[in-house]
Amino acid sequence: MPPRGTTAPPETPPTPSHSSPRRTIWTTRGQPCDENGYDLPEGTPPPPKEPRAPNNYWPFVDEEEFHFADFLFMHEQMSAGNTDILMSLIVAFQMSRYGNADPPFSTSKHMWDTIDSIPLGDVPWEGFKVSYDGDVPDPAPSWMKREYKVWFRNPLHIMEAQIGNPDFAQEIDVAPKRVLGRNKKRQFTDLMSADWAWEQVDQIVAEDPDTHGAMFAPVILGSDKTTVSVGTGQNEYYPLYAALGNTQNHVRRAHRDALTVIGFLAIPKTERDQQDTAQFRKFRRQLFHASLAKILSPLKPWMTKPRVTRCSDGYYRRVHIWTRSLHCRLPEQCLLACVVSGWCPRSLKEAFEGKSKELWEGYGIIDDILPFTSYFPRANIHELLSPDLLHQLIKGTFKDHLVTWVVQWMEMQPNGKGMLICFSNVYHSHIASRIAAAPIFSGLHRFPEGHGFKQWTGNDSKALMKVFLPAINGLVPPAMVHAVQAFLEFCYLVCCSQIDEMRESFHEHGIHEDFLLPCQHSVSHYWQLIQMFGAPNGLCSSITESKHIKAVKEPWCHSNCNEPLGQMLLTNQRLDKLAAFQVELESCGMIQSVRGNPVWSSIALLCIPQVQENSEDVDQEEVEGQTSEGKSSFAVLPMWTLVQLSHFLDIPDFEQHIRRFLYDQLHPDSEVCGMDVDIEECPRISPTMHLKVFHLATAVYHVPSDLSGIGGMHREYIRMTQAWHGGPACYDCIFVEREAEEEGFHALGVAQHNNVTYACAFVKWFETHGDSPCPDTGLWRVKPDFMAHGRRMCSVIHIDSILRAAHLIGVYGDKFIPSHLRYHHSLDAFKLFYVNKFADHHAHEIAY
Template sequence: MPPRGTTAPPETLPTPSHSSPRWTIWTTRGQPCDENGYDLPEGTPPPPKEPRAPNNYWPFVDEEEFHFADFLFMHEQMSAGNTDILMSLIVAFQMSRYGNADPPFSTSKHMWDTIDSIPLGDVPWEGFKVSYDGDVPDPAPSWMKREYKVWFRNPLHIMEAQIGNPDFAQEIDIAPKRVLGQNKKRQFTDLMSADWAWEQDQIAAEDPDTHGAMFVPVILGSDKTTVSVSTGQNEYYPLYAALGNTQNHVRHAHRDALTVIGFLAILKTERDQQDTAQFHKFRQQLFHASLTKILSLLKPWMTKPRVTCCSNGYYWRVIYGLGPYIADYPEQCLLASLKEAFEGKSKELWEGYGIIDDILPFTSYFPQGNIHELLSPDLLHQLIKGTFKDHLVTWVVQWMEMQPNGKWLVTEMDQRIAAAPIFSGLHRFPEGHGFKQWTGNDSKALMKVFLPAINGLVPPAMVHAVQAFLEFCYLVCCSQIDEMRESFHEHGIHEDFLLPCQHSVSHYWQLIQMFGAPNGLCSSITESKHIKAVKEPWCHSNCNEPLGQMLLTNQRLDKLAAFQVELESCVQENSEDVDQEEVEGQTSEGDVCLPRRPASGYPRTLVQLSHFLDIPDFEQHIRRFLYDQLHPDSEVCGMDVDIEECPRISPTMHLKVFHLATAVYHVPSDLSGIGGMHREYIRMTQAWHGGPACYDCIFVEREAEEEGFHALGVAQHNNVTYACAFVKWFETHGDSPCPDTGLWRVKPDFMAHGRRMCSVIHIDSILCTAHLIGVYGDKFIPSHLHYHHSLDAFKLFYVNKFADHHAHEIAY
């Protein structure tokens, strides 16, 4: 079906400044309306928002009192007893100093009551009970006699709060879109850029009652989580909802783009009942009936538009629909009414392969609902923990153990993993891979260092298999995926291939076309939300019937967050001259800057500092750097020009030394803020956490006309002076990456007289940190080698493009 409405020619469409040129083709966006649903004339500005009085902070006395409550309750999560002690100390301090006392709050209850009075974000909790109503045998199992309580919040009000959140004003897609890259090939990014949202919008357009409405898909997610290893009730079952129109990086940033809307009941019974057909059937019925009941409040507005105020200030006629469901493998089986040995995407469901009969999925009760189409890809459990950790790592270790020197091979692999140099965000493995309690973050960290560790210990074919999977995994985790990705060519599947996590990969290309880049629908988003929605509120409770306290804590957190957004929006509206570059979370190309205060303990003059750092030719390096700055168009760079042509400087000139620089850049594929911006620190310190020195490696932009690693240089950061960095260079080994690992290799760059090639560079040429791992080869490394010494212990290094997604995107 051709897209309805008109589209602007690509030449007239805007180009984002933070990415390569691309064009967006929209479906007809509909027409904004007034609060009564009548269309506004084209070009009409949004209705004026009722202004908040400059000093109106009700229910708080002033802004400081709000921030005080926000700090204690949200950030510090102070208990009631400690809050009361703090208030009494403030009273005692004020009485002793000023003779009277006026604390922000008299007691913890006073603070909580004030938070409860915030009118924003007020979506109260409701509940209902479910019980078994079938034939009950005598004696009856305990699960048949219990009542199961389900708590929920009105999903309609939650979605309207997300749609109207001013924080998302520039991050919400009003209509489905098709994004074209510079090569005019289609790009799959957010949910609204993919085929499913486009098709749903077309279906709505065919109905005169919903034509022109803003389609709002509701993304759902559920997953059990454990809050304590102690005995007793320690499992909870949160249900989350998110607005499908928000772009993927917004859900990554967790700025209230994912909200807990319910706590489902957990069905338990005696061991002899756990495998009975009746128990499994009721477990399915309880789950699907609960979702049907909770989402029924949205159902009327799936066929009839509801006038809703959006984050940009306009009213729109909104039509809701069930969107993709985020779930791990056991949860997907529960959703699809399957036994866990089978997969929800199988085409042979109705021939007796794993179906639990007589169960209607909850989607059957809603328009256009089909749970078998709405199961989203799960990068964390299917690729990272499933295929990589549970399959590939196990396969490699088992092959090693089968060899005559198997124990030595495994020990060597662990030592190589432990010897990997530190890197921003990289988890340490001091004892290698051999520990029992694996988390998703542990598996992600192992992926970053595993390939160099096994090269030379296992046959090249095994290295190629791991390298191919890592390439696929990093590509599929990108924030945008285009039609030119050769890695997504389809291959045949063996008839006996029934490993669920691995088999799910065969569906990824279709799922990307349907739902966009998978990193916006990964279960890691819901798992990390467990911390704020479940685990921290549980710790905040007194652990005596904690669920009710957890519900109240979540409600108060939402109120505080909504009040904070309201204050920020009022500040922006009242500011006449706002510098966009300084807005928190604003998307930009990136920047490298120095801290405000220099490090102490260093000489201040050039001569003294050169002697202190043992850099005899430090003065020459600075003069060559100044030549480059004063002659940017010179055909000869400062490193090659005659030193006599370089500017002269005073030996007594004053220099400042800094131990770190901060790099901020746009990288939505990695953990980032609401604008897709990521911050990391480039460190140079002679004692890192009381231990050995830490000198980070960096990527330096050198050849602007080249692409990938050809445009980069690798250097090791020594000291930063003023707005410059003193670096030691590496040179590229060979003209292409390693044929086995696919990683570029570098080695220390030496001059003719045997000294390291060094120079002073401007910090503006620094792109970000780089991670180098020694090329171990087939030799065993010393058991005493510490990771702090790795950069000095090897003559050849891999440039680890698997250190993070940003490195993978630039060091290809």
């Protein structure tokens, strides 16, 4: 049903809105109350927290001791042996210098005991055992005789901790909301902005009017198996995660303790000849659903009766805790929905109740397994499954289907083997050469020798999406290029943080009835799921996969690998205690927030996790802080004179460029720009004047759809140097804001850095090729801009006009490129370039 006081949203597919100003309409629910559940009069301040003594850092002696433990255990993840060595070195140093020793901790056990004494974030681990209780044959298979241990933490206490986390005070929606963009279209952003939250709240109030004003708190669940080692033995784990649905999407995507591991599920193993038996498959499904029902059982009483809970803003509210969505990969979705692998997990079981054969053969539904949602009120597993961008779109559709399709088509052509993407380190394909020739770009994973398509990570698939389209254009039929381009457009649109009701560019031709590939079929449900649950990027399985690093892989690496699960559980509990204690101290003003403390922020940036899918140069990062549209700044380097710099850059008229730039700055309202004015009218400058020269700039801008901090801010580095990391020269291209009244690419210019001076940059310009994007790829094209006498069009521009970095890829056509061409030659080797709007989501939003 539509939100109260509004009209029903039109049944048309949504599309992202590029407008950032928006208006939010809230319901009247989520009313503050007192500790007994009675509503507070409007304007009543929240009850004060229990005061904490200014110097009370117990169980730590002082702030420095807490930071020391936090650094060693959370950031550096130092082993017990190395911690003991460090403490011994501190003692030896202090004894030699001062004649006495007072280390922060005497041993690693002392530090761990101190962390364990933190009273906050203490949700202990519990466990239960499950075993097969059916008829046992003789001889019995091993899986029937085993006991399976499941570990969990009370999800009620976990959710109350998230609801009351003061760090989320501005990022929790206590009631459903309706968000309107600048175009006055409804926007689907966070879970509480979509139809499902409104419908559930209206249904709860209709069934029990006494719950009017209560806060609706859905619990988002996520599960995904992960492997921590390629060695022998037990190396698989099955973590279960939970997050508060009221927390806004960007908080979960920024991994600010908004996603918590609440359990480790059992993974039944058996002999090879038993793995595909009907009994074992049924037991695995029953074990999974029974475990979830047991773990979530503490939530059940509060699904029909609100529980008074203190919230992050300090107020008490009556809270309805609810099981909401599950984000996981397609195999887990089939397991959750009790359908056969490869069938749509959103199929409806109720219409075929009692028709087992028809369900199995016609619809792939398993009717003798009871989903865990059956144990809870108003929960339908087939309605609660969320879209999964990573495995359904990026891996499933792009990597497994489209790339394979292109490769197989080329294999079928004459001499197709010579054009294959390389499957080994011996043969290099034509496409691989094109991919390898793409210029480097901030945050872009490179494929220096092409890439073998047998070993993939999610980051590999995302990276290939950014450069694949220009690489295949000219080598495959235009219809295939159009298909890949249409998918990329859809993928980037659906990954946006805010999606509105506009009709364009979502499904133009619909889905063919006989199109049964599981991942592609799931796309047909997306527009409904977006209207139900909001933007999919807040519910993607990539969030849980990223959490694997902190919750599973790093704790496993720092265990002694002898029965490691118990050590991993304890590590997670200590990490939660340290995080909760830090939030408590920050809220009391006893320590400065890490996001605002340059010392501890620097320490955090130095502690790069060792467990990563691949290692890249750090040329982009999340930025914590308030939201703003964008700015550029530079790092200070030595001084040059104007003459020295002109000789170094080999630009004889460099002085004129400076003078024309100064004319623009001194005459901002002039009808004639500095590039066209007579040089004699420009300010004169001394050839011996000194200029500060910079080889690295930082651009900070708002991009909530990409990797960003809590406010959606993102920092990237713009490089202009003769040697980047000891390698070849790197002169990045940039987007320059030129036409404020235009939108999209029409408002931008593309230029390439040479060097930067004071508050300005020296650039070489590109001009747009044609009046519209390429009809095949949908990408704008640019070419170097030359003046009448054949020299490149250059100018000096103010840094305030630099929006961010731009990624250009050469237009390869149908020609083979030389094998000796390297990526750092690309910007000089081609005459025409694509403006790669698929470099990231922000580029897609501005270069349309």
